[in-house]
Amino acid sequence: MKILVCMKQVPQKDAPLKLNEAGTWIREEVSYEVNEPDAYALEEALRQKEKHTGEVVVITSGPARSQQVLREALAKGADRAIHLEDDAFVGLDAFNTAKAFAAAIKDEQFDLIFTGLQSDDYGFAQTGVILAELLGWAHATIIMQIEKTEAGIRVKRELEAGYFQYVDMPTPAVLTIQSGINKLRYATLIGIKNAKNKPMRKVAMAEVASAIGPNLQKIERLYVPQKSKQTQLLEGSPGEIAKKLVDKLRNELRAI
Amino acid sequence: MAAATTPSQKIAGGSFLLETRQPCEVFTPEDFNEQHQMILQTADEFAAQEILPNADKIEHKDFSVSRELIRKAAELGLSSVDIPEAYGGMEMDKVTSCIVADRVAVYAGFATSWGAHTGIGTLPLVFFGTEAQKQQYLPRIANGELTTAYALSESSSGSDAMNCRARAELSADGRHWILNGEKMWITNGGFADLFTVFAKVDGEQFSAFLVERSFPGFSTGAEEHKLGIRGSSTTPVILNDCKVPKENLLGEIGKGHVIAFNILNIGRYKLGAACVGGARIATKQAIEYAKQRKAFGKPISDFGLIREKLANMAIGIYAGESIVYRTVGMLDAALSNIDKSAPDAARQICKGIEEYAVECSILKVWGSEMIDYVADEMVQIFGGYGFVEEYPAERAYRDARINRIFEGTNEINRLIITGFLLKRAMSGQLPLLPAIKKLMDEVMAGPSFGDADESAFAAERSMVTAAKKLTLFAAGSASQKYMQAMPDQQELMGAIADMVIESYAMESCLLRAEKLAASKTDAAAKLPVAMTQVYLAEAMEKVESRARKVIAAVAEGDMMRTQMAILRRLGKHEPIDTIPLRQMIAQRVIEVGKYGV
Ligand SMILES: Cc1cc2nc3c(=O)[nH]c(=O)nc-3n(C[C@H](O)[C@H](O)[C@H](O)COP(=O)(O)OP(=O)(O)OC[C@H]3O[C@@H](n4cnc5c(N)ncnc54)[C@H](O)[C@@H]3O)c2cc1C
Numbered sequence: 001m002k003i004l005v006c007m008k009q010v011p012q013k014d015a016p017l018k019l020n021e022a023g024t025w026i027r028e029e030v031s032y033e034v035n036e037p038d039a040y041a042l043e044e045a046l047r048q049k050e051k052h053t054g055e056v057v058v059i060t061s062g063p064a065r066s067q068q069v070l071r072e073a074l075a076k077g078a079d080r081a082i083h084l085e086d087d088a089f090v091g092l093d094a095f096n097t098a099k100a101f102a103a104a105i106k107d108e109q110f111d112l113i114f115t116g117l118q119s120d121d122y123g124f125a126q127t128g129v130i131l132a133e134l135l136g137w138a139h140a141t142i143i144m145q146i147e148k149t150e151a152g153i154r155v156k157r158e159l160e161a162g163y164f165q166y167v168d169m170p171t172p173a174v175l176t177i178q179s180g181i182n183k184l185r186y187a188t189l190i191g192i193k194n195a196k197n198k199p200m201r202k203v204a205m206a207e208v209a210s211a212i213g214p215n216l217q218k219i220e221r222l223y224v225p226q227k228s229k230q231t232q233l234l235e236g237s238p239g240e241i242a243k244k245l246v247d248k249l250r251n252e253l254r255a256i
Numbered sequence: 257m258a259a260a261t262t263p264s265q266k267i268a269g270g271s272f273l274l275e276t277r278q279p280c281e282v283f284t285p286e287d288f289n290e291q292h293q294m295i296l297q298t299a300d301e302f303a304a305q306e307i308l309p310n311a312d313k314i315e316h317k318d319f320s321v322s323r324e325l326i327r328k329a330a331e332l333g334l335s336s337v338d339i340p341e342a343y344g345g346m347e348m349d350k351v352t353s354c355i356v357a358d359r360v361a362v363y364a365g366f367a368t369s370w371g372a373h374t375g376i377g378t379l380p381l382v383f384f385g386t387e388a389q390k391q392q393y394l395p396r397i398a399n400g401e402l403t404t405a406y407a408l409s410e411s412s413s414g415s416d417a418m419n420c421r422a423r424a425e426l427s428a429d430g431r432h433w434i435l436n437g438e439k440m441w442i443t444n445g446g447f448a449d450l451f452t453v454f455a456k457v458d459g460e461q462f463s464a465f466l467v468e469r470s471f472p473g474f475s476t477g478a479e480e481h482k483l484g485i486r487g488s489s490t491t492p493v494i495l496n497d498c499k500v501p502k503e504n505l506l507g508e509i510g511k512g513h514v515i516a517f518n519i520l521n522i523g524r525y526k527l528g529a530a531c532v533g534g535a536r537i538a539t540k541q542a543i544e545y546a547k548q549r550k551a552f553g554k555p556i557s558d559f560g561l562i563r564e565k566l567a568n569m570a571i572g573i574y575a576g577e578s579i580v581y582r583t584v585g586m587l588d589a590a591l592s593n594i595d596k597s598a599p600d601a602a603r604q605i606c607k608g609i610e611e612y613a614v615e616c617s618i619l620k621v622w623g624s625e626m627i628d629y630v631a632d633e634m635v636q637i638f639g640g641y642g643f644v645e646e647y648p649a650e651r652a653y654r655d656a657r658i659n660r661i662f663e664g665t666n667e668i669n670r671l672i673i674t675g676f677l678l679k680r681a682m683s684g685q686l687p688l689l690p691a692i693k694k695l696m697d698e699v700m701a702g703p704s705f706g707d708a709d710e711s712a713f714a715a716e717r718s719m720v721t722a723a724k725k726l727t728l729f730a731a732g733s734a735s736q737k738y739m740q741a742m743p744d745q746q747e748l749m750g751a752i753a754d755m756v757i758e759s760y761a762m763e764s765c766l767l768r769a770e771k772l773a774a775s776k777t778d779a780a781a782k783l784p785v786a787m788t789q790v791y792l793a794e795a796m797e798k799v800e801s802r803a804r805k806v807i808a809a810v811a812e813g814d815m816m817r818t819q820m821a822i823l824r825r826l827g828k829h830e831p832i833d834t835i836p837l838r839q840m841i842a843q844r845v846i847e848v849g850k851y852g853v
Contacts, residue, residue, distance in 0.1 A: 016847050029780050031852075071290050072297075186301055189333025189346045192294045 001054035001148070003045040004108070006101060006115040006127065007038040007073060009066040013120065024219050034069050037116025041177035043184050044146065045114050046077045052148055055079050057108070061089035061100055067200070074195035075187035081198070086205040093217040094126035101127075102134045103211035104203045112153070113174045117142055124217075125176065132174035139174040140167055144181050266590045269611040270677050272760055273724055274691045279771035282764065283351065283585020285577050285853070286772060295352055299334060299359035311363045314487040315651075317479065319447045322369045322487070323403060330400025334360070335374050339382060340596070343394035350584040350591070354529035358580070361533030364655035365487015369403075371530060372443035372488075376523045376663075377404030380452040380464060383602045384507040384515050389466060393450060405448035407439040407467075407493045408516055414441075415668050418462055418513055422455035422495060426502070433457075433465060433505065435473070435498040441662075445476045445491030452519075453493065454512050461510035465500050473498035484654035518606045521616045523663045525583055528619025531627040531659055532576035538627070538652045539569040540850040542634045545647075547846060549639075556637070560835075563842035565633045567790070570841055572626040573851045574787045578764040579622060583615045614676050617669040618757050624659035624666060631656035670753035671746065677756065678735060678742060692732035695725055699822050713770055715830065719792050720763045723799045725826045727755040730806040733819060737810045748809060751802040758795040765791050772853070783844050784853050786837040793834050800827045 011017065015030040045056045058073040060066050061084035070081035084104055092100065113135075115128035125141070132139030144164065145156035152170040158178055159165055234241045249255045267281070288296065306325055313321045329335045337353045339345025346352075357375075361367040378397050381389060381404075396402045413419045422437025435455050442451070451474075453467045467474060477492035507515050543566060546557035556562045590608045594601055609616070631653045635642035642649040660666045681688030709718070734748045743749065769788040773781040800823075807819045845851055 014849060029777065068290060068293070072294055075294055186298050186332050187294055188331070189295060189298070189337070189348070192291055192298070193346070193348075195294075196291070 004110045004113045008035040009069045010035045010121040041114040063087045074198045075192040081200045084203045093215040094124045096212040098130040100208045103208040128176040141176040143175045270614045282582045282767045284768040303362040327400035336398040344398035349588045357526045357529040358533035361530040368488035376406035402449040405444040407453045411440045424455040433500040435495040439493035446489030462512040464506040464512045466504040524616040524620035528623035531623030535630040567838035567841040571787045578768045673753040674749040723759045726803040730803045
C-alpha cells in the first residue's frame, strides 16, 4: 500500500497565544508541534505499511520551520517527505491548500491519503475532503479503524453518542483520521539518526502557483472572549424562584 | 545549526577566567539542532508516559519496574547515547547525552538508577575496556539486558576513595582475581548485573575489575533506608573470596585512579544536567500550585514574595541550562577532532573531557545547590501542604539533598576547582600567573577613564569582567601569601572556588542572553535578558563577599586597607532595581505555567 499522510505544524497546545496587530491571527512567536490528529494519521499509515508493506510518504506546506514535522515523521518511519516550502502557504485556505497538494502529487500514485480529522489551529476539517473531491476519489471522515478487503477497504467511522458506522469503500480514497485510533509510537534515536538521510522533496510556490487562486475563505477578526459577570437576584417564594431559575437555565442558557 | 554560531574551536579548560568569549563561541539550548530537538521530545514523552506514571511503584522499591523502564529506554536508544555504534550503541554527542539526562530527571528515584547505569556503571567499560571486554558486555548493556553499577566507596573511605580496603589477589593457578572487602552505598546494588569494582591488588595497587553478580563470592547487603531518592537501590556490595576471571581486570594494575577520576568527571556534568531537569519539574509544580492556591482572596501567585521565589527558580533553570550546555558544547567541539575509529579513541575522549575538569565540577556544585534551593522554595510555596507526603514538594525536597553528597561532595569539588586551576597555573598550562600580574599592574596604575561603553549589554559585560578580576585578584593575593601551602587553606580554596563558579555562571548567562538578543525579537529576548540581569546582580554580591573574606584573611593593616580599596574599585558597578525584573519574569512563567525561554 502506498499511503500519503498530510501533516500540519500548529502552535503548541499549551502555548500562550497573542493576537497579531491586525487581529486576524496569532503572533508567530510561539512554539510549534505536530497537529495531534495528524500524528495519529501517520501512526495508522505506518501500521498499515507494516501489515501490508508499501510506502509511507508525508507532505506539509509552510515555512522552513514546518520541516520539523516532516523530520519527525521520517524519524518515526515514513519513507520520504514532500515539503511545499514558502511562508505564503500559511495564509492559504483549505481549498487552496488542497489544490496545492493535488498539484504537488500529480505524478504520484497513492492508494490512500490520510489527513488528520482537523487541525488544532483553524479546525476547518476540510482539507482532506476537498482533496478527495479534487482528485475525484472517494473519502470518509472521522476514521477509527481501517481494514484492507478484497475490493478495497472497510473503515469504521465514529458517529455521535457512541455509535459507529462501517463503510466498504474502493481505493484510492482519502480518509480523515480521528485522534486516539491507535497508540502513538516514539521516535527512536536510531530512527532520528536515519531520518537525516531520507529523501525530502522541496516544492516551491512557483511550481504550484498556477493551480491555486484567491482564497475563498477569510478570517475577518479574531478576539479573546471578554469575561463578564452579572448578578441577578430572583425574587418570590421558593417555588417561584425555582420556576424562574429553571426557565432561565432552559431557555436563556440552554443548560438543561 | 549554522556553523558560525556554535563553537568549533577547542577552548582550553579553565580559560574562561582569563579570556573574553563572544556569544558565537558558546553553545546554548537555542543551538539545539533538529536531531537534538527530536531526541529531547522523545525523552520528554518517555518521561511523561513511562517514568512519571510508574513513580509510585518505584518509590516503593519495586525495582523490576526500574529494570523494565531501563529496558524500554534501551529499545528507544535513550540508554546507549554514549556507547559506540560498533557495540550496538547510538554513539551521539555529549549535548544529546545531557539532553537525555536532563529530561529523564523528572523523577529523581529513577533518574539516579538511570544515571548510575548509563553513566558511572557503563562508561568505565566504554573508555577503558579491552576489545574483548567490550564485545562481551556492551551490546547487552546497550539493549538493556544488563544493568550496571559502580562500586568505589567503602564505609571508611568515601571522599578518600583511593584509601580503600578491598583487596585483590591472583589465585594460585593465576586464572582468577580473588576479591575481598565490602563496598558501601552502591547505587543499583540491589539489581545490577555488572559492577565496576575498585580494589587494591595485593593491598597496594589501586585497580578496577568487571564483576558480574553471578560470580562466586559476590553478594549484596540490605537496602539502605534513605532520606531521599528512595526509588533507587542503594546497598553494600560484599566480596567474599569473590572469583573474578583474570581477563576481567579493567585497565591496568595500579591505574584504577585514572578510571575513577575520569568517570566521576563525566558523572559530574551529567549530574549538573539532571539537577536542571529536576528543578524544571519542581518549578512547574510550584507554579501550578501557586496559581490555584488562594489566600486572602487571591491566588498566592499574585503576592510579591511568592513571585520573587518563582522568578528565582526560573532564573536557576536558565543559568543551569546556560552553564551545562555551554560546557558540553565545548566538550563536543574538543572531541569532534578525535578519530573515533582510532584504537586509542576512548582514551583520547577521556583526556578531552579531563581538560574540562573544572567546568565539570562547577556544574556539579552549582547544579546541586541550585536544585536544593529550588526544592526548598517549592516546599515554602506549598506551605503546610509542602510538608506532607501527599504533595510533590516533600519528596522533591528530600530527593534534592543527595546531589551535594555523591559524585564527590561539594567540598571535595570546590577543592578540585581551585586546586586544578592553581596546578595548571603553576605548570604554566594556563597563563593564570601572567594574568594576575597584568591585573596587579593595572591596579597599580590607578583608575582609567576611557570612553564610556554605551553599546547594548555594556554594563553586564563590565560586571562579568569585574567578577573575573576580583577572582584573579583574590586568588593572586592568597597564593602570593601561601604559595605551595594553598591547598591547606581550605576556607580560602572554597571562597575562591565560589568566585570561579559564579564568574563562569555569570558569563554563561550573559553570552546566552546576548546570543538570544541577536537572533530573536526584542520581545522574545526580554525574558532571558531580565533573568541574566538579576542573576548577575545576585552573583556579584556573592563574588564581592568572598573577595572580602579572602583579602581580610591574607592581608593586614595598611596593606589590607589598600587591597580592600582595590577590591571596591574592581567591583564597582551601578546597582540595578531587580524588583520589576523579577516581577516580569514571574509574570511570564505564571502565564506559561512553566519555565521556558
Ligand atoms: C544514596 C547514595 C548513593 C551512592 N552511590 C554510590 C555509588 O553508586 N558508587 C559509589 O562508589 N559510591 C556511592 N555513594 C557514596 C558517595 O559517593 C560517598 O558517600 C561520598 O563520596 C562521600 O563519602 P563519605 O560518605 O565517606 O563521606 P566523607 O568522605 O566521610 O565526608 C564527610 C564530610 O567530610 C567532608 N570531607 C571529606 N574529606 C574532606 C577533605 N579532604 N576536605 C574537606 N572536607 C572533607 C565531606 O565533604 C563531607 O562533608 C553513594 C552515597 C549515597 C548516600
